[in-house]
Amino acid sequence: MQASPQIEPHYIRIGTPGAPKVVFAHGWGRSHRDFIPVAEALAPSIDAYLFDLPGHGKSERPDEPWGTADYAEFMARYVTGALQIPKCVWVGHSFGGRIGLRLGVQSPGMLDHMVIVAGAGVPRTVNAKDRWKRKWNGRKFQKLKAQAGTVDELIELEKRFGSPDYVMSRETGMRDIFVKTISEDQSADLPRIPTPTTCIYGGADTETPPEIGRKIASLVQNGTYVECPFYDHISILDRGRHQIALAIKEAVAK
Numbered sequence: 001m002q003a004s005p006q007i008e009p010h011y012i013r014i015g016t017p018g019a020p021k022v023v024f025a026h027g028w029g030r031s032h033r034d035f036i037p038v039a040e041a042l043a044p045s046i047d048a049y050l051f052d053l054p055g056h057g058k059s060e061r062p063d064e065p066w067g068t069a070d071y072a073e074f075m076a077r078y079v080t081g082a083l084q085i086p087k088c089v090w091v092g093h094s095f096g097g098r099i100g101l102r103l104g105v106q107s108p109g110m111l112d113h114m115v116i117v118a119g120a121g122v123p124r125t126v127n128a129k130d131r132w133k134r135k136w137n138g139r140k141f142q143k144l145k146a147q148a149g150t151v152d153e154l155i156e157l158e159k160r161f162g163s164p165d166y167v168m169s170r171e172t173g174m175r176d177i178f179v180k181t182i183s184e185d186q187s188a189d190l191p192r193i194p195t196p197t198t199c200i201y202g203g204a205d206t207e208t209p210p211e212i213g214r215k216i217a218s219l220v221q222n223g224t225y226v227e228c229p230f231y232d233h234i235s236i237l238d239r240g241r242h243q244i245a246l247a248i249k250e251a252v253a254k
Contacts, residue, residue: 009078010058011051014039019047020112020252021088023079025096027118027233028165029172031057034093038241038248046252049083051075053096055174065176068121068184072102080110089251091244093117093237094208101186104193104220111195113251117244118201118208118236121186122215190219197223198247202231202240 012032015022022042024035032050039048053071055061062070079085089112092100097119104114148154169178197220201213210227217223226247228240237244 007054007060007062007074009051009054011049012036013047013049015043015047016045017047019045021085022046022048022248022252023075023085023088023090024048024050025053025075025090025092025099026051026056027094027096028178029056029168029174030093033057034237035091037238038091038245041241041245042248046089046248049079049085049088053099055172055177061174062177065180067180068098068102068186069106071099072106075099076103076107076110080107086110087112089113089115089248091115091117091248092119094120094233095181097121098181098184098186101190101193101216104195104197105186105189108194113254114193114195114197115244115247115251116197116199116213116216117240118205118213118233119199119216120182120208120212121184122190122212122219123185123187124209124211187215187219190216191221193220195220195222196251198226198251199223200226200228200236200240200243200247202233202236203227203229204231205233205236207233 024032024039026032026034031052035050039050052059054074079088087110090100090103097116098121100114100116101119101121103111145154166178169175199213199217201210203210214225217225226243228236228243231240
């Protein structure tokens with residue numbers, strides 16, 4: 001691992017001690033709060049640990065630019081070591097889903113089941129027109145960036161050409177980690193995941209569209225794909241919370 005292993009991640013615990021363990025990991029730039037409604041709804045039947053991933057929420061950032069493999073190694077060590085949880089259900093939204101997929105390869109023995117909610121980790125299909133547009137925009141951004149005379153001008157360019165997460169990563173001091181993790185393609189590793197995996201995606205999600213979920217579900221050995229029509233990347237956590245809760249209930253009942 002590249003960064004200090006002494007990070008003490010912030011987490012809250014909701015549920016019933018002695019019940020099946022469920023670990024929740026949020027998306028990029030978000031926090032444990034996203035999963036509180038689901039954890040509270042299932043509190044009588046699970047023992048839930050809701051984390052702020054390193055660099056997010058109340059958890060300090062790594063000393064070095066971690067990739068998702070580093071995050072997975074850290075979380076495996078903390079969950080099984082510091083918390084003494086040998087087996088759990090992993091529930092990850094977006095970035096937390098990326099980390100879950102890494103865990104499925106690196107530490108499958110700690111996982112009873114994974115619930116990947118709008119998770120990233122594999123590239124979407126891009127047609128020739130969109131590829132050309134991305135390439136053209138990238139070149140234009142780099143040209144204008146070189147001409148920017150002030151930080152304010154650079155920030156305005158980033159807002160014009162970059163995603164909201166890319167823009168926010170400057171404000172949070174996480175740009176290096178964002179750039180490293182966003183480009184990762186886990187496609188080749190996914191067939192090595194033996195853990196039963198439920199992939200839940202919103203039909204209106206433009207950040208991690210249904211195509212991504214179908215790819216992941218088809219590549220892992222025991223993947224199931226569930227689509228929630230009309231939900232986007234964030235509303236899947238709210239309006240789709242009942243589907244997430246159902247997937248967790250089914251996982252812990254096995």
